[in-house]
Amino acid sequence: MIDFSLTNEQKRLLDLTRDFSAKEIRPIALEYDLDGTYPEAILKKAYELGLMYTNIPETYGGSGMDYVTHYIVTEALNYDCCAIGQMLGISHLSTGAILLGGTEEKKKKFLGQMTKSYRSGSFCLTEPEAGSDAGAMRTKAEKQGDGYVVNGAKCYITNGGYADLLCLFATVDTSLGTKGICCFAIPRDTPGISVGRTEDKMGHRALNVTEILFEDVKLTSENLIGEEGQGFKLAMMALDRGRVNVTAVCTGIAQKAFDEAVSWARERKQFGQAIGNFQGIHFMLADMNALIMASRAMYLQAGWMLDQNMRCSTEAATAKCFASDAAMKVTTDAVQILAGSGYMRGTVVEKLMRDAKLPQIFEGTNQINRIVAGRGVLSNRSILF
Numbered sequence: 001m002i003d004f005s006l007t008n009e010q011k012r013l014l015d016l017t018r019d020f021s022a023k024e025i026r027p028i029a030l031e032y033d034l035d036g037t038y039p040e041a042i043l044k045k046a047y048e049l050g051l052m053y054t055n056i057p058e059t060y061g062g063s064g065m066d067y068v069t070h071y072i073v074t075e076a077l078n079y080d081c082c083a084i085g086q087m088l089g090i091s092h093l094s095t096g097a098i099l100l101g102g103t104e105e106k107k108k109k110f111l112g113q114m115t116k117s118y119r120s121g122s123f124c125l126t127e128p129e130a131g132s133d134a135g136a137m138r139t140k141a142e143k144q145g146d147g148y149v150v151n152g153a154k155c156y157i158t159n160g161g162y163a164d165l166l167c168l169f170a171t172v173d174t175s176l177g178t179k180g181i182c183c184f185a186i187p188r189d190t191p192g193i194s195v196g197r198t199e200d201k202m203g204h205r206a207l208n209v210t211e212i213l214f215e216d217v218k219l220t221s222e223n224l225i226g227e228e229g230q231g232f233k234l235a236m237m238a239l240d241r242g243r244v245n246v247t248a249v250c251t252g253i254a255q256k257a258f259d260e261a262v263s264w265a266r267e268r269k270q271f272g273q274a275i276g277n278f279q280g281i282h283f284m285l286a287d288m289n290a291l292i293m294a295s296r297a298m299y300l301q302a303g304w305m306l307d308q309n310m311r312c313s314t315e316a317a318t319a320k321c322f323a324s325d326a327a328m329k330v331t332t333d334a335v336q337i338l339a340g341s342g343y344m345r346g347t348v349v350e351k352l353m354r355d356a357k358l359p360q361i362f363e364g365t366n367q368i369n370r371i372v373a374g375r376g377v378l379s380n381r382s383i384l385f
Contacts, residue, residue: 010069075251094123095114137171147220149216149217150170166185166193184223190219197211203356244306254330256348258285285337320366324366331356
């Protein structure tokens with residue numbers, strides 16, 4: 001039997017999250033989008049309620065939710081503003097490689113320190129010349145004795161201006177390509193780390209995104225997560241989980257746009273009746289709802305697979321592509337339904353349409369994710385049971 005009902009605990013967490021979003025995020029979402037405001041007060045309140053670090057086990061100071069519950073909460077946290085929602089949830093990606101590859105002692109040390117604060121972490125992979133092609137990275141971790149000295153720069157780093165913990169990927173030998181990449185857990189106050197440019201973005205404007213610069217940053221073997229050369233593998237495994245997270249984020253974006261469109265279709269009158277009475281609007285709303293239903297089903301499936309310790313690289317890449325394309329389509333159609341009232345700056349659906357673009361780009365562009373998904377279905381059967 002397949003059962004989509006929520007447990008009592010999941011219902012409680014969903015109610016808590018929806019109430020928090022409605023009271024704390026919704027009233028300031030447009031204002032923070034306009035100014036690109038860092039949502040510090042909201043982060044503090046979410047931290048106190050256990051709505052940060054939802055994916056991190058209680059042993060390391062997190063809320064210890066299973067993946068399905070975490071993704072359900074993630075959708076709700078991103079409903080009113082995905083920029084603020086992702087500032088709350090960036091730990092899902094930034095700590096993924098550490099949770100997967102770290103020893104028990106290292107996880108307790110680095111994650112335990114991070115979860116004492118609301119400032120969370122950053123996933124430091126992308127560089128100016130190494131985006132989709134991670135093997136081209138130039139940030140160097142030079143061996144010195146039993147430690148390393150790091151020099152280089154990372155760009156487009158979410159929460160880069162505030163994070164307490166950095167999950168850094170750097171190479172010990174550029175000639176080795178991806179096989180030279182290592183993963184390091186680094187406290188932010190380590191000497192030699194600085195913040196470069198803060199990005200001014202089209203959407204996700206309350207999401208802090210910066211350059212991070214590393215100049216003669218001295219690390220010990222204790223900072224190394226996993227073995228030398230395992231960094232790329234850990235990054236890709238973390239991105240599997242992150243791509244499912246993006247699917248839940250996109251579902252929240254699309255659901256909000258859909259709800260705004262439905263409300264407008266009921267209230268807006270033309271030719272003596274609500275525009276929702278016209279067949280053309282019926283067709284648009286039906287298609288929008290179908291895309292949302294499918295996106296939600298995809299993150300629930302992939303989350304279930306992760307809870308069963310099943311590999312889901314193909315499913316995660318597929319879900320991320322589908323849901324981000326769906327969010328772009330749904331938000332565009334929502335603007336169309338609201339017409340001039342949806343196109344004007346400072347309206348909810350205008351913001352949502354700008355926000356929907358970024359998920360098609362980050363955590364692997366949709367073109368890269370289609371390569372991952374295509375290779376996956378050629379090498380393995382794409383079947384759930």
